[in-house]
Amino acid sequence: MTSSLEQRYRRLLTLLPASYRRRWEDDMVRTFLECVGAEEDTEDAAYLRDHGRPDRGEVLSVLALATRLRLGGVGAEPRSRLRGDAIRAVALLGLLFHAVTAAVEIGVMPWLAGDFLPLPTPPTEPVFDLPGAPWRLAFNPLGLFAIAAFVALAVNQPRPARWLAAVPLVADWVARTYEAMFLPGGTPPTTWLIVLVNTGLVLALVAFHREAPPVRTRTWIRAFVAGVLLSPLYVIGMWTLPVEQELRFAALDWPGLCALSVSAAGIAYLVLRASAVARAAHWPLTLLFLGLAALALRGVSVADYVLRDGASAAVTAVCAAEAAILLVVCAPLAILAQRATRELSVDPADVPG
């Protein structure tokens, strides 16, 4: 009869892929029980068998193994490598997006403050959703952490990148919890979803484990520079498009920006997928993950605009159009992602990312 301790350890091992468990599970269980002294014929061992649990170190070692096996790196099984490459690319693109938007926010600060004389006076500044100078003071420098986290990851320093990326995330959780508890109206569902997506993004950084392939520093730093150089288009669009301000802000808000960016990236991939630039097998899966997150954000934000703010028909139509474009782009990506996964199970050739 298996003891409670053994059952608990076997439950923990279900984190590992089934194929791995078939090879190693029984041996791991035996070694674990011997290591903790549960196989001895003593009263302490009997108590341990009935009431013991794997300690924190053991749980962490299995978690680390599960991460490495499920999000594979160099030398991993092709499917696990594909999943790992996709999650790593999602994390890199997500941090790139945050870094570029942070750079834009920092860049437009003097203009919004009216200190940048060569440009015309800025229109009404969007309302900061948390009241009081202390919140603003605390939130202004957080963009620097987003930029630093991206740069750290791009130069192959994933450990500091995780800490740097966690700082704005923790601040966001604190601010949103405060908002939900103490401010009238609470925190809108869209804002919570953004915090959850960002949490997923920070968690995705575990995919940069010891066996993960190195990040191509030059490529990603160039992408950041290109993003910053292209950002004036967004700023100009946000402030000067000849349509009502309500419509501009809804179309180019955070979910809108995510939807448009992922749609553009998806279309670029579908056009260029035969070329060398887009040959890595993980791209459809990467873009599909990002597309689904952006779709959820846009969907919830449209509902928010309609139900909470009583948005006009034009706002609803523009946001719905962004969601529809994204859906149209995601459909072929889903087919390509499924095909890539299926091909890898037939042909074990490993395609580097």
Next chain:
Amino acid sequence: MATRPMTEAAFFVLTALAGGPCHGYGVVNEVKELSRGRVHLRVGTLYGVLDRLVTDGLVELDREEVQQGRLRRYYRLTSSGGRALAEEADRQAANARAAAERLGVWRPAAGGAA
């Protein structure tokens, strides 16, 4: 496939198996002893290392035994594993020699920071 540097855990597991075929629990104890108590392999870590070493052909299954109704597997070093361990040991020894030579002529700066 890209060559990965050998981790300390893999180095000690190979060293433990260089003494003869061994089961998982035996490897954990051997590694503890070889590292003078410094390296305590968790089971998740040990089987992550063993899986990698078996995949790379450095370790293989020696035999299986049933004891107290449970299966026990013994692992052994392959000839490739022996070569890889010898190369790593040479590399570490060369590093240690270089450090020892430099330390032999090094004198702390007089009046330096405390």
